[in-house]
Amino acid sequence: MTLRSVVRGTGHYLPERVVPNSWFEERLDTTDDWIRTRTGIERRHFAAEGQATSDMGLRAARAALDRAGLGPDDIDGIVLATSTPDHTFPASATMIQYGLGMTHGFAYDVQAVCAGFVFALANADAMIRGGMARRVLVIGSETFSRIMDWSDRGTCVLFGDGAGAVVLEAQNGEGTSDDRGILASDLNSDGQYRELLYVDGGVSTTGTAGQLRMQGNLVFRHAVEKLAKTAHVALDKAGLTPADVAWLVPHQANARIITATAQKMGLPMDKVILTVADHGNTSAASIPLALSVADGQGRFSPGDVILTEAIGGGLSWGSVVLRW
Numbered sequence: 001m002t003l004r005s006v007v008r009g010t011g012h013y014l015p016e017r018v019v020p021n022s023w024f025e026e027r028l029d030t031t032d033d034w035i036r037t038r039t040g041i042e043r044r045h046f047a048a049e050g051q052a053t054s055d056m057g058l059r060a061a062r063a064a065l066d067r068a069g070l071g072p073d074d075i076d077g078i079v080l081a082t083s084t085p086d087h088t089f090p091a092s093a094t095m096i097q098y099g100l101g102m103t104h105g106f107a108y109d110v111q112a113v114c115a116g117f118v119f120a121l122a123n124a125d126a127m128i129r130g131g132m133a134r135r136v137l138v139i140g141s142e143t144f145s146r147i148m149d150w151s152d153r154g155t156c157v158l159f160g161d162g163a164g165a166v167v168l169e170a171q172n173g174e175g176t177s178d179d180r181g182i183l184a185s186d187l188n189s190d191g192q193y194r195e196l197l198y199v200d201g202g203v204s205t206t207g208t209a210g211q212l213r214m215q216g217n218l219v220f221r222h223a224v225e226k227l228a229k230t231a232h233v234a235l236d237k238a239g240l241t242p243a244d245v246a247w248l249v250p251h252q253a254n255a256r257i258i259t260a261t262a263q264k265m266g267l268p269m270d271k272v273i274l275t276v277a278d279h280g281n282t283s284a285a286s287i288p289l290a291l292s293v294a295d296g297q298g299r300f301s302p303g304d305v306i307l308t309e310a311i312g313g314g315l316s317w318g319s320v321v322l323r324w
Contacts, residue, residue, distance in 0.1 A: 004181030009068025012292035013059035040255020044160025044280030054095035056163035057141035064165040076133035081116030081284035114312025116284030140284035160280035164288025184237035187318040251310030252276035252286040
């Protein structure tokens with residue numbers, strides 16, 4: 001028998017404030033058509049004043065627990081993927097732990113920018129398979145609206161705020177690709193590309209939060225190549241091929257990147273979960289958000305092979321293959 005990390009429940013939260021592309025038309029030299037054509041984004045959500053990353057993560061966590069039919073006492077730990085924590089320390093995951101009323105277990109943050117949720121999933125899976133935990137809440141939550149340069153039309157139109165969560169639960173499998181749960185993961189990073197996508201602030205450098213900077217064209221080129229490659233590596237590890245994939249749930253950064261990656265893998269777009277039009281790029285929150293939205297719509301069936309992949313600053317990228 002082999003321990004597998006099975007998705008027991010999903011949940012998400014989006015702030016009430018919806019910001020359409022027209023909001024940017026009034027403030028920047030841009031248009032709704034320009035944004036839609038180049039990114040596929042039509043609207044995004046921004047956190048309210050005083051609403052923190054942990055607040056949204058807590059809402060998503062509660063939703064995932066409710067869908068799983070579980071309570072905080074059933075959870076052994078929390079792994080939160082975020083690049084926009086409430087504070088330098090403590091980890092925002094501990095604030096979610098407190099908000100849930102958990103006085104046991106562990107809670108910590110993982111920072112791999114847009115690839116953060118994939119890294120967090122792999123972390124939680126390793127702990128479950130290693131016997132350190134039976135159930136883990138894996139959350140992605142971001143308030144990227146707090147680190148935007150509102151004069152940079154190439155970046156500020158791309159990002160939104162939100163949170164998504166999944167409950168992973170240890171279940172026995174046979175050790176084959178027919179098992180339910182996480183079947184394989186692939187994680188990568190390469191610091192030589194760090195200046196392609198970064199924030200120009202930090203505790204030990206400027207003492208400020210800073211603002212996001214990106215070389216969009218170069219990120220696009222790296223994204224398509226690296227996402228397709230990591231997806232193939234993870235599928236190979238799982239003993240599967242793209243033909244076995246029922247759903248691709250990609251990081252929702254840009255519709256053109258998603259389309260190009262799917263084409264490179266030979267996957268038709270009717271097998272791709274797309275939420276970027278409504279949410280924009282929510283960084284580490286985008287995959288769990290998309291999973292929860294699709295799950296709530298009943299799009300996943302038991303036994304479906306789901307492929308997730310993401311790339312973010314670092315550059316950091318990776319993928320996870322799981323069976324629903």
